[in-house]
Amino acid sequence: MGLSDIAAGLTVTTPQRERGVATVDATDVPLAERLAPYAEDLPCPAAVAAALLDAYGAGTSVGAAAAAAGVAPTTGAKVLHVLGVAGVNPLSPLARDVVADWLDGELARSEAVTLSGASDAEFALGAYCATHPPIEGAKAVVAASREPDSRAIAARERDALAEAVDTPDGLR
Structure with missing residues (x-):
């Protein structure tokens, strides 16, 4: 006897509710x-x-x-x-090091963007994350x-x- 045989004739009578990520705000x-x-x-x-x-x-x-x-x-x-909120920076750890080198003036921006492998938008967001704690x-x-x-x-x-x-x- 397989699962399909066991489940034959079963019907779902109660719909499931869509639930998001559970959060609780304990403040008023x-x-x-x-x-x-x-x-x-x-x-x-x-x-x-x-x-x-x-x-x-x-x-x-x-x-x-x-x-x-x-x-x-x-x-x-x-x-x-x-x-x-963690996990927003789109850059890898190596790309973050490249951004840090660019911010320290050790690399030109165009070179840093190329070395990071990030798009211009990702590089800009990574630079923002590096300069705004x-x-x-x-x-x-x-x-x-x-x-x-x-x-x-x-x-x-x-x-x-x-x-x-x-x-x-x-x-x-």
Whole structure:
């Protein structure tokens, strides 16, 4: 008997729900308001950065998240980089070394672009990432917005177990 024989006659009666990347924001203040103190250092308004983070956190690509937030893909990548999101720099470690040599004045730009093997846009984004470190305060805000609230989780777990665990008679 094969799997097709076992599955014969089975039907799915409940549709599955589309689920994105699970995120939990344990704060009461909207992300845009928490990013507002860093708005001067962001390549776009704080509200746009928050929309970009929400779209990217839902599992979309940088380009799709940027489109959802209403900014160019390169601007979206810049915003995610300065907010501390890892993996936005398009350059390999060797290409990053080439960019560093170019920034130090050891190479001409045309030579650096050729040696890096990157397109002009990738090289420019890599140079931006090399010259603009993540904003520490904003990085912490973003990290906090993506971490679950341990107190809320503990309370849910305690409530879920409350009915399953009875108090011993001698402790009442």
